[in-house]
Amino acid sequence: MTGSSRCSPIGRESMAHKKSHLPEKQCATCGRPFTWRKKWARDWAQVRYCSQRCRRTRRRHAGDGATEKPDP
Numbered sequence: 001m002t003g004s005s006r007c008s009p010i011g012r013e014s015m016a017h018k019k020s021h022l023p024e025k026q027c028a029t030c031g032r033p034f035t036w037r038k039k040w041a042r043d044w045a046q047v048r049y050c051s052q053r054c055r056r057t058r059r060r061h062a063g064d065g066a067t068e069k070p071d072p
Contacts, residue, residue, distance in 0.1 A: 029054035 022036045027050035034050035049055040 027051075027054050029058045 019035070023044070024033050024035050025047065026033055028048040030050065032050055036044060040047050049058065
């Protein structure tokens, strides 16, 4: 191949610095922090879980009555 399809190291370094301004939340299941993703742009306000695994885990425990008490 004659064309250069790789990014220069300078480009990669600058990309890492640009992500420092993204909003962050804590997962409702595991408590870990997670950052905004482009696929969540339309409904970031409703995003509560960092992964599908945490989302499934929360749903399973929701029927047990072992989760948080409902707001009065």
